Amino acid sequence: MRGNQPPPPQPSAAANRNRNRRRPDLTLPLPQRDMSLAVPLPLPPSSAPSSSNSTQLGGGGAPPPLNFSELERINRIGSGSGGTVYKVLHRPSRRLFALKVIHGTYGDEDTIRRQICREIEILRDVDNPSVVRCHDMFDHAGEIQLLLEYMDCGSLEGKLIHNESRLADLSRQILSGLYYLHKRKIVHRDIKPSNLLMNSRNQVKIADFGVSRILSQTMDPCNSAVGTIAYMSPERINTDLNHGKYDGYAGDIWSFGVSILEFYVGHFPFAAGSGDWASLMCAICMSQPPQAPPTASREFRDFINCCLQRDPSKRWPAGKLLNHPFITHNTTTPGATAAVNISNQVHQPHQLLPPRPHFSSA
Numbered sequence: 001m002r003g004n005q006p007p008p009p010q011p012s013a014a015a016n017r018n019r020n021r022r023r024p025d026l027t028l029p030l031p032q033r034d035m036s037l038a039v040p041l042p043l044p045p046s047s048a049p050s051s052s053n054s055t056q057l058g059g060g061g062a063p064p065p066l067n068f069s070e071l072e073r074i075n076r077i078g079s080g081s082g083g084t085v086y087k088v089l090h091r092p093s094r095r096l097f098a099l100k101v102i103h104g105t106y107g108d109e110d111t112i113r114r115q116i117c118r119e120i121e122i123l124r125d126v127d128n129p130s131v132v133r134c135h136d137m138f139d140h141a142g143e144i145q146l147l148l149e150y151m152d153c154g155s156l157e158g159k160l161i162h163n164e165s166r167l168a169d170l171s172r173q174i175l176s177g178l179y180y181l182h183k184r185k186i187v188h189r190d191i192k193p194s195n196l197l198m199n200s201r202n203q204v205k206i207a208d209f210g211v212s213r214i215l216s217q218t219m220d221p222c223n224s225a226v227g228t229i230a231y232m233s234p235e236r237i238n239t240d241l242n243h244g245k246y247d248g249y250a251g252d253i254w255s256f257g258v259s260i261l262e263f264y265v266g267h268f269p270f271a272a273g274s275g276d277w278a279s280l281m282c283a284i285c286m287s288q289p290p291q292a293p294p295t296a297s298r299e300f301r302d303f304i305n306c307c308l309q310r311d312p313s314k315r316w317p318a319g320k321l322l323n324h325p326f327i328t329h330n331t332t333t334p335g336a337t338a339a340v341n342i343s344n345q346v347h348q349p350h351q352l353l354p355p356r357p358h359f360s361s362a
Contacts, residue, residue, distance in 0.1 A: 066090055066147065068138045071099065077154070087150065097135065098148040120146070122186060122209045130177030132197060132207040151197035151205060159193070161263040164300055168330030170204050171260055171303075172322065177206040178252055179318035187248030191255035192231045193262065230268065230280060231255040235312055238285045242312060250312035253321070257307025261290060264300070299326040 071088045074096075078085040083102040090097060102115075123134035123146065136147040161167045174196060181188060188195075188206065195208045233254035235242035261269045269290035270283045289308035292301040303326035306316040321327065 066136055068140055068145075071097070071147075073099070085148075088147075096150040096152070098150045100146040100148055102144045102146070118209075120144070126181075126184075126186075126209075128177055128180040129203070130173050130205055131180065132205045148207075149205070151199045151207070153198040153200055155194045155207075156196045156198060156204070156259075156263065157192075157194040159263060160266045162266075164264075164297055164326075165330045167260065167264060167300075168327055169202075170263070171256075172327050172331050173204040174206060174256060174260075175318045175322050175327070178256065179322060181206070182249050182252070182318055188252050188255075189248060190228055190231075191252050191259060192228050193259050196259065229277070229284075230270075231258050232284065233312065234285045234310055237281050241285065241310070247312045249317060250315045253307050253315045253318065254312070257304055257315075258290075260307070261292060261304050264292060264296065297326075299324075299329060302326070 070091050072091055074087045074089055076084060077087045077098065083100050086099045086101065088097050088099045089095070120137060127133070132151065133149040134146055135149065138145040138147070156170075161170065174191075178188070178191075186209075188209065190208065191206070195206065196204055197207045198204050229237065231254075233251045236246055236251050239246065258269060270280070270287070289310060290304075291308075292304045294301075303321070303324050306321065306324065309315045316324070
């Protein structure tokens, strides 16, 4: 008879902290909870056995859910703390999709469950041309898998977009998505180039709601420290800057402004000293907001200035920015709130940016 085996050694709290601190993506961990008090949230209800069931995420009149067995994985196109994304083919229709597999076998299970339920809740009713569409959800082999719209040109991370007409149309599309989300009391909280996807029709869409939150009717502030530090607003990093108040909508606008300016200048717009985490936070919280260079048009310089105000109450909301002269004077459909094909516009091709400085918390 095999004797009782001692439990495997658990990593120390210090080891866990060091491992988290070495993460290169500048992402703060979700707030920790007392696991003795944690109550796991239930997974969304399903109508069939978990090994092959699907639950449709869409309103009335939507097509019937797809069969998971009809999906063929082609290759992996992305991965992160929220899971792994694969390019998949629906064999009967020959349509391509992105399949996001959310793994639940690592980390804090309660945190993972809350993240899954949050993302599914948000994606369930989102239907806008400037937001990546979620077509279906599967609970397969113990993993939650989301069938998403496939954006064949990937993310805008590392792109140089110096042509102002093209940048204005790109900005309009992103703002259209933010306007839609904010009207529905949805704050993204992680707007950055890698979460902005493009397809071959030059449509730009907002993706990855893994750290989003639907605000309650009471407009409770969203103060949890999630998101990517490099694109966080000053008052979100240092709550003393705005008397402890955080406006998630204004935070999204700041992140949007930093991203757009990065596309234009070809590098991360803050001077972050030696490139360490502390220098980055000091640059964001203590220095003046970055500005568009003098070579840019007056309209673009003012547009960026309306986004990157240290006082969040002075940042223009998405709806007002859609009517800014930089948008209305440079797009084919001024004030529109839907993505359009801009393939016939003359613009410079995408170019790779020089490597972004590596910020580490170590």
